[in-house]
Amino acid sequence: MKQPVYRWGAVAAAAGVAISLGVTPTAAFAEPEEEDYKVLVVGKTLGFRHSHIDDTTNALIQLGEQNGFTVDVWDPAIGNSPGQPALTMASTPFTSTADLDKYATIVFASPVDGTNRQDPASPRLLDDTELAAFQGYIRGGGGYVGLHAATDAMHAVPWYSQLTGGGARFRSHPAQQQATMRVENPGHPSTTMLPEAWSRYDEWYNFTTNPREDVHVLITLDETTYNPGNGRMGEDHPLAWCQNFEGGRSWYEGAGHTDASWTDPVFLEHILRGLEWTAGLVSGGGDCVTFPEVNTVLAAATGDEAVKATVQGHLAAAKTADAADAHADAIASLLQAQRAATALDDDVLDAKIADLLEWQRGLTADGPTDADGVPIDVSIVDAPGALALTVADFGESVRLNQESGFTDRWRFTAGLPTVKVSDSRNATQAGTSGWAASGQSSAFVSGGATLGAENLGWAPNLVTPRDGVSAGPQVATAVDGGTGLAVASVLASATPEGRRGVTDVNAWLYLDAPLGTPEGDYSARLTLSLFPTD
Known part of the structure; x- marks a missing residue:
């Protein structure tokens, strides 16, 4: 490996x-x-040949002499491409993964192969055998540097487009012109030397898709500073990015078409540090971590699914905050994710969350630290509500049934359907009031016969007892010397302190008909009322 x-x-x-x-x-x-290590530069061209390939190769050779690496070149003469006969290897280095493992990283220097039409039958930069060797190299921890038209090669190989970055392939470019590159992550080793707004003259690529969702964007192009022509990408135009890909490291810079780029010391240092990052020599700025990458690690982690869901929620909140440039909020969410993830005991996950934190901390001077703890914010709003009463379904009516055992009256009983009182009023609405629910019955009528409401009594009962809520008193019928429900009687009441929430209450209804009451089918109506009380 x-x-x-x-x-x-x-x-x-x-x-x-x-x-x-x-x-x-x-x-x-x-x-x-660093001890000497080896870098492979690929300039092999089947399509349009970029003049900068020779300059790029020579610049990398010189950088290697100054920074401890040696360069092999694969740039044979093919068709109209003269290649670099004085420098190129005699045969392809992509013979096997083992043969490629000698290289700390491989640089693709605009190796255009003319496969834009995505015809799988067209000759391409790497044939199947070479591609398999390269894939094994990347999956074994190898490095990849894509320069400028590296995205204009192997269009019919989706894996390669994912390696270069999120499936983004070269689409078009306007005439060479001055434009402003904006550094998005100033903490990565390849961007620490760059100004936040970097004005340069170059050939600016438009891509077939925005790779942001899958890569770690380092630099964007400000399309308000130049004419992007057809294929413009709009407000979000990534130009340089990096990623951890299938075990390897990938870094891409879309600039560098002009020969002058390869004598610009700032641009060269930018390229050098990107190369060193892919070789594993330098680290920082979150090491090109992405939220999807961490989500993949989390999904593979073992442990309590509830804990994983909690971590996922914090990561999602951090991603949303990052997209809104609210990096202090992202840090707060990531600290929560970090704490929750400790229960999963997964070193890889812990390291990736730490990378996310390092990345976000490099984007703001604000935000909590581990020592500060995690800030928890809440907005408490006492929203307006209502005081309401509902009665459970009782069909067409409540049927009273006769009980035996009474010699001084005829008694008929039934249960009152559950009455639900809901009080969601806020403090402004309720003031110092509680509430009371009451009931009052009409007389029972059967044809021309009438039985007064004073003959109907009840015994209220709280189905859901709560502090501050009381059931009303039992109401006796006229037979027992009471007023019955001929007058409004309390079913339940709540104090100002206990009023909020939902209360379920019912009652046992009983009708005492004096002996000798005319026979018949009697009906009455029990009216339930709810009102605030001081």
Whole structure:
């Protein structure tokens, strides 16, 4: 398996020896010094040949001499492309994954192959065998650097377009002109040297799709600063991006068409640090992490699904905040995700969330720190509501049935359907009031016969007892010396402190008909009322 090229050296040989022997060195340390490593530059061209390929190759060779790597070149003469006969290897290096593993990273320097029509039968930059070797190299931890027209190759190979970045392929470009590149992540090693707004003269690519959802965007183009022509991408026009892809590292820069780019020290340092990132030599700015990447790691994690759902919720909130440039809010959500994820005990997930935090912290001076804890904000609104009463379904009527055992009256009983009182009034609406629900009955009538409402009584009951809510008193009938429900009687009431919420109440109804009451089918109407009380 291809391993990232992490190499560190000391200031002096003596300090290096001390370290190798396990002796604590006393000498100071300088910046990391990388051992020599190998880089492959691919300029092979089947289609339009970019003049900068030679300049790019020579610039990379010189950068290698200055920064500890050597360069192999694959740029044979093919058709109208002269290649670089003095530099190119004699045969393809893409013979096997094992043969490619000698390279810390592979640079595709605008190797246009004329496959824009996406015809699978057309000759392409890498044939099936070469492509399989390259895929194995990437999946084994290899690095990829795409420069300018690297997105104008192998159009009929979806995997390659995903490697270069989110399926984005070259679509069109206007005439070369001045434009402003805007750095989106100033914390990545390949952008730390760049101004926030970078005005340059170049050939500016439009792409077939916006890759943002799948890649970590480093630089965008401001289309208000130039004429993008047909194929314009609008307010969000990514130009440089990176990603962790199938085990490897991918970095792409869409600029660099002009020969002058390859003598510009700022542009060259930008390219060098991108190359070093793909080789695993430098790290920072979140290491090109993306939210979809972390979601994939989370989905594969084992552990409590409820915990995973909690982490997912925090990640989604962070992504939404990032899209709105609310990076302090994104940091707060990521801290919550980080804490929740500890229960899953997944080192890879923990590392990826840490990368997200590093990325977001580089985008704002605000935001909480681990020491600050996680800020929790809430907006409490006492929204307006209502005081309402409803009665459970009772069909056409409540039927009273006769009970036996009474010698001084005829008694008929039934249960009152459940009455639901709901009080959602806010403090302004309710003031200092509680509420009361009451009932009052009309007389019972059967043809010409009448039985007064004083003969109907009830015994209220709270179905859902709550503090501050009381059932009304039992009401006796006239037979027992009471007033019955001829007058309004309390079914239930609530204090101002206990009024909010839902209360279910019912009652046992009983009708006491004096002996000798005329026979017949009697009917009455029980009216229930609800009102606020002071």
